[in-house]
Amino acid sequence: MRAVASPGAKGACCYGDAPSWLRGHSHEVRANEMDSTLPAVAEELLKEIKKAFQETSHVPDDLLLGLKFIFGPSAVPALDLVDHRSVTQVMSPSGRTAYQVLGSSGKLYTCYSSCHFCTCPAFGFTVLQKSESLLCKHILAVYLSQAMGACQKLSVSEEQLTSILLAEEEDEG
Amino acid sequence: MTAALERALGSGTAGEAAAMPVPVLVLGPAGSGRTALLLRAALAGGGDGPRALFLAPSALPRLPGGDDDDDDGDDGGGGGGNDPRALQRLELRYPPSLGALCWDLGALAARPRPPGLLLLDGLERYLGGAPGAAARLAALLLEAARSPGPPRPPAQILASLRLPPPSPHVLPALRRYFPAECRLRPVPGTPLRLRARLTLPGAPPRRWLLRFGPRGRLRVAPADGDEDTDPDEDEARG
Numbered sequence: 001m002r003a004v005a006s007p008g009a010k011g012a013c014c015y016g017d018a019p020s021w022l023r024g025h026s027h028e029v030r031a032n033e034m035d036s037t038l039p040a041v042a043e044e045l046l047k048e049i050k051k052a053f054q055e056t057s058h059v060p061d062d063l064l065l066g067l068k069f070i071f072g073p074s075a076v077p078a079l080d081l082v083d084h085r086s087v088t089q090v091m092s093p094s095g096r097t098a099y100q101v102l103g104s105s106g107k108l109y110t111c112y113s114s115c116h117f118c119t120c121p122a123f124g125f126t127v128l129q130k131s132e133s134l135l136c137k138h139i140l141a142v143y144l145s146q147a148m149g150a151c152q153k154l155s156v157s158e159e160q161l162t163s164i165l166l167a168e169e170e171d172e173g
Numbered sequence: 174m175t176a177a178l179e180r181a182l183g184s185g186t187a188g189e190a191a192a193m194p195v196p197v198l199v200l201g202p203a204g205s206g207r208t209a210l211l212l213r214a215a216l217a218g219g220g221d222g223p224r225a226l227f228l229a230p231s232a233l234p235r236l237p238g239g240d241d242d243d244d245d246g247d248d249g250g251g252g253g254g255n256d257p258r259a260l261q262r263l264e265l266r267y268p269p270s271l272g273a274l275c276w277d278l279g280a281l282a283a284r285p286r287p288p289g290l291l292l293l294d295g296l297e298r299y300l301g302g303a304p305g306a307a308a309r310l311a312a313l314l315l316e317a318a319r320s321p322g323p324p325r326p327p328a329q330i331l332a333s334l335r336l337p338p339p340s341p342h343v344l345p346a347l348r349r350y351f352p353a354e355c356r357l358r359p360v361p362g363t364p365l366r367l368r369a370r371l372t373l374p375g376a377p378p379r380r381w382l383l384r385f386g387p388r389g390r391l392r393v394a395p396a397d398g399d400e401d402t403d404p405d406e407d408e409a410r411g
Contacts, residue, residue, distance in 0.1 A: 096282050096316075114319045114327075115350060117312035124305040128346050162279035165316060 050147035081141035092161040101138040180217035196330035201357030207333035220258025223289025302340030311350035
């Protein structure tokens with residue numbers, strides 16, 4: 001699976017240029033809800049990707065374009081991370097989970113499972129501070145890895161999982 | 174997750190809005206009763222409420238009680254301060270630093286019986302000005318509230334922040350994780366009286382009048398009207 005998506009789309013603000021997949025769907029965005037919940041249109045797109053991948057082990061171009069349209073510049077790097085199987089789901093005996101994503105520079109970032117939070121600097125700057133993106137490429141890679149069954153699994157102790165959740169923010173990678 | 178606050182404020186109608194699973198941020202200036210409201214939420218419902226964990230940066234001087242001289246027993250809601258069963262399900266912890274607080278939260282899920290109500294008082298004393306720290310702490314609260322193991326609802330979350338916030342970035346970062354807000358505002362010219370306004374996504378705001386008794390007991394009554402059109406919004410952004 002490889003992403004081929006046209007550049008330029010930066011968010012879901014201009015439906016006139018939307019890919020065919022998006023134009024065919026109801027796409028209300030759930031305003032005022034917690035940002036850790038994806039907009040309905042994004043959830044629906046991820047469901048479509050999961051379904052397509054389960055049936056054909058391939059993601060059709062229109063869904064890739066939808067991904068680029070909704071998530072903008074995070075989409076292609078996130079697909080790269082999925083290609084490289086960079087997402088690991090860590091689980092503790094109690095059932096707690098978190099995700100570790102190996103960035104392109106080799107740095108390891110932690111993404112939470114109950115809400116949108118990543119220890120990468122892009123999340124702090126682009127998402128939190130400037131509100132330019134819904135999420136960073138690492139969180140999107142977690143969503144895509146879940147949809148495509150590409151998550152690696154790792155069992156850890158409760159203490160180790162707590163340490164992973166409390167990992168310090170890292171420099172860009 | 175507003176159910177605990179609804180119990181504390183005595184709405185009497187735990188409708189659709191009350192059942193919404195959203196964490197609540199309690200906002201107000203210094204001396205606006207944020208701590209008292211959180212404690213009231215912790216103790217509301219007497220012995221039938223959820224096990225509550227109250228976290229704060231420093232020890233509480235006292236718990237709310239019902240020993241005011243003018244107590245007529247009608248506080249408009251479930252105070253619970255005199256109910257020993259309510260006190261038995263309240264755990265108080267005072268992590269002195271952000272690091273200690275994060276470790277406490279991180280270790281919560283490993284408890285055999287995690288709390289059903291998580292209250293964090295004094296966010297401003299744990300946070301600096303960086304939005305990342307505020308987001309991290311809020312995200313950790315959400316992680317801690319989600320119990321692993323057998324399916325059960327996540328713990329309710331109430332956290333308080335003094336206004337104005339430590340920096341302009343803090344409140345927007347927190348609002349990503351706290352869709353519901355309860356704003357406390359002193360009533361001008363009437364000491365120990367406050368207005369409370371609860372705002373939930375997709376629901377009209379709800380209002381209460383709060384009054385502190387001589388010994389700190391908090392009395393609550395529903396309030397009507399549109400008179401408060403959020404005059405402290407600028408302060409919240411400040």
